[in-house]
Amino acid sequence: MSPRLASSRSVFVVPLAAVLAAALLASCSSASPDASASRTPSESPVSAGPTPSPQAGSAEPEPESSPAETEEAPPASPTPPAFDATARSIDDPSSLWVVSDKLRPLDPVDYAPTDLVTPDVASQNPPTLRAEVAAAVVEMFAAGEAEGAGAFQVQSAYRSYALQVDVYGGYVQREGQAAADAQSARPGFSEHQTGLALDISPIPLSCPLKACFGDTTQGRWLADNAWRFGFLLRYPVDKVEVTGFMYEPWHFRYIGPELATEMHETGVTTLEEFFGLPAAPDYAG
Ligand SMILES: [Zn+2]
Structure with a gap:
């Protein structure tokens, strides 16, 4: 029922290869401005799980057709560790992989994160996000601008349970519950609350x-590149019946680089499909 594997480009080793190539070809042509070294995963402490060891299983001594014959070690690990889809909880609201949709309220329903910070980015209102997410947003906005996508700002970020009560309640008052449910999550069901x-x-x-927004340069760049920074376009245009929300x-949604890369490479675009959860077109009651 789902077109998996839409585009599984193997970009896993591209950043390293690109950096090497850029270093080697610095004098040749300026035709590849994309390796602007903006992706430094150094400050993301997410690698709690399997850390790919550079010594892992060095199988092949030489890449077949490297244009340069430097003695730099070839890009490591042709066999990265298998992805473990059970490495993190999808139920715990403090987990980076928590799946929140119309069938999966946060538990507890009034959950609030404990590590909210304000990222140093342009915004409509001073936003707060969990610390790891805030760092990733700063990095992503800088990379997008450096790669020619233009400038970004945060429109809305963390929203508390109490605030969501107001937001959702406002929709209900103005437009009725059905219209409210199509546009705004009920309190306890919003990803913004995580x-x-x-x-x-x-x-x-x-x-x-x-x-x-999806047709702006910023929107297009995000759709193509957010995964590099651990983000997922959570409500795709062709998955309304799965996610329960219109195209947004x-x-x-931050899910961490590990899962974002895996979803990018397998072409699965929703958390529901990736984790084998039922589609959530509407609330249970
Ligand atoms: Zn949102």
Whole structure:
């Protein structure tokens, strides 16, 4: 029922290869400006799980057709450690992999993160996010701008249970519950309450929280590159029946680089499908 493996480019080793190539070809041509060294995973403490050892299983002595014959070690590990989909909880609201949808309320329903910080980025209102997410957003915005996508700002980030009560309640009052449910999560069901999700807009502001954001240079760049920084476009245009939410090209959910890379490489675009969970088109009651 789901078109998996839509595009499984094997980009796993590209950053390292690109950096090497850029170093070697520095004098040749300026045709590849993309290796701007902006992806430094050094400050993400997420690698709690399997750390790929550089010595792991060095099988092949030489890459077949390397254009340069430096004696640098070839890009390591042709066989990265297998991805373990059970490495983190999908139920614990403090887990980077928590799956929150219309069938999966946060537990406890009024969960609040304990490590919220304010990232140093442009924003409509001073946002807060969990510390690891905040660092990743700063890195992602800088990379997007450096790679020619333009400037970004945070439209909305962490929202508490109490605030979501107000937001959702406002929709219900103005438009009724059905319309509210199509546009806003009920309190306890919002990814924004985890401190792992944020809404992004361009600078200068255009198409805020609208589908046309997906056609801006910023929106296109995010759709293609957010995974590199551990983010997922959580509500894709073709998965409304799975996620229960309309297309939201501005809403990005942090899941960490490990899972984001795995989803990117396998072409699975929703957490529900990746973890084998039922589609959540609507609330249970
Ligand atoms: Zn959002």
